[in-house]
Amino acid sequence: MVRAGAYLLLALLALGVMAGCLLAERARDLASIDRRLARMAAPHVGGARAANRVSVPEYIAPLLAQAQLEITMQDLRMVALIALAVTGGLLLFAGPVAALAVVAAAPVAGWSWLQGRARKRTEALTDALPLYLDGVRQLQAVGNSLSQALERALADAPEIVRSYFAPTARRLEMGAPVAETMQHLADRLRIPEVSMLAAAIRTNLRFGGSLGTTLTNLAAILRERVRIRRELAAATSESRISARVLIVMPLLAMILLVMMNPAYIDFFVHDARGQKLATGAIGLELLGIVIVRRMMRLEF
Incomplete structure (x- = not known):
């Protein structure tokens, strides 16, 4: 009974994988026109990897952005081939129960690894973000505009900040509005500290006030959050x-x-x-x- 149920579940999983591949191919075909137009509008942005990028569900996209990972069709094909080879080997040598157990545990392990990578990178970003805010405040104090300060402060910022804020710097360099650009970054990452920065900039540009004081207070708040997180981790x-x-x-x-x-x-x-x-x-x-x-x- 268990073996029959295991074979049935494996068959359903195989059908699900085939249906997912077909849907992914259809989605890629439907999105090909948009990608061509995007490459024509900005040929230096994206490249070959962006052209093969796979659209992911809304609830997974922020986690991938936090982990700084991109899924392409080549990656999906490689994972599918490895999964089929491992599942076939387990069916031949260990039976359907072991194959079903591995197939069920693999997504859990992959999701756990993705969450761990995203958590480590976001924690490193939040640790370095106050230093970047100090650089923005200093550059703005000596006469730079907010857009120039956000862009130029990346030169002396830690590597983790540059890796996350590089697309934002390119958008600012091309003349995109500061508030919309920072809000786009916050919506893509969904990191509370980045959302706080975007909200502070958006509020200041809309209602006025001293942005230097706002950035100083925000940096102090972020440093306090980092200190509390470290104390909780130690406790x-x-x-x-x-x-x-x-x-x-x-x-x-x-x-x-x-x-x-x-x-x-x-x-x-x-x-x-x-x-x-x-x-x-x-x-x-x-x-x-x-x-x-x-x-x-x-x-x-």
Whole structure:
């Protein structure tokens, strides 16, 4: 029964992958005219990689922007080929249950890796952002316009700030409005600190006032947020290590048991009751990982 259900789910997943590939090809064909027009309007922007870029759902786009990753058709084809090869090998040598478990765990692992990369890069950006704001304030104080200050301050800004703000600098250099450009960056990244900067600039340009004072206060607020985040990370370090140990312990225990008694795994692979127990154990392990990560997530 379990093997039949596993084969059925794998077949449904294969059909889903085929349907997704067809929809992606159709979306790429429909968007080809827009890309050609964009390359004709700005031939120096984008390049070949931008021409093959794949449109992603709205809820994934900010996370990819935070992680500074772009998905192209070549990337999708490579991932699909690797997934088919791994799934086929597992079906031949380990059975449908193991193949289904790997297919189910792979997206979870990929999503977790993407979230970790995005979190690390956004934390590095927020750590360096106050220094960039100080540079903008100083350049504006000596007579530069806001657009010039935002662009020229990137020369002395940390590398992480330049990598995120480079498209914004190009738009400003081409004469785009400052408020709209910064709001576009904030909408694309959806990082609270960048949204605060965009809101401060938009409010100042609309109602007037001293932007230097606003940037000074904003830099102080961002430094305070960084300090609080570091204190929270230090205060919860013991709990995070304990959570990781609890997650790894069942997997390590299973590996040690198989190493000491290789026949131990036969019950979970060949017996119907063992397959049900193995499926339930994997499901509970994944559920526990999700719950522990939710419990350890701190937002302020």
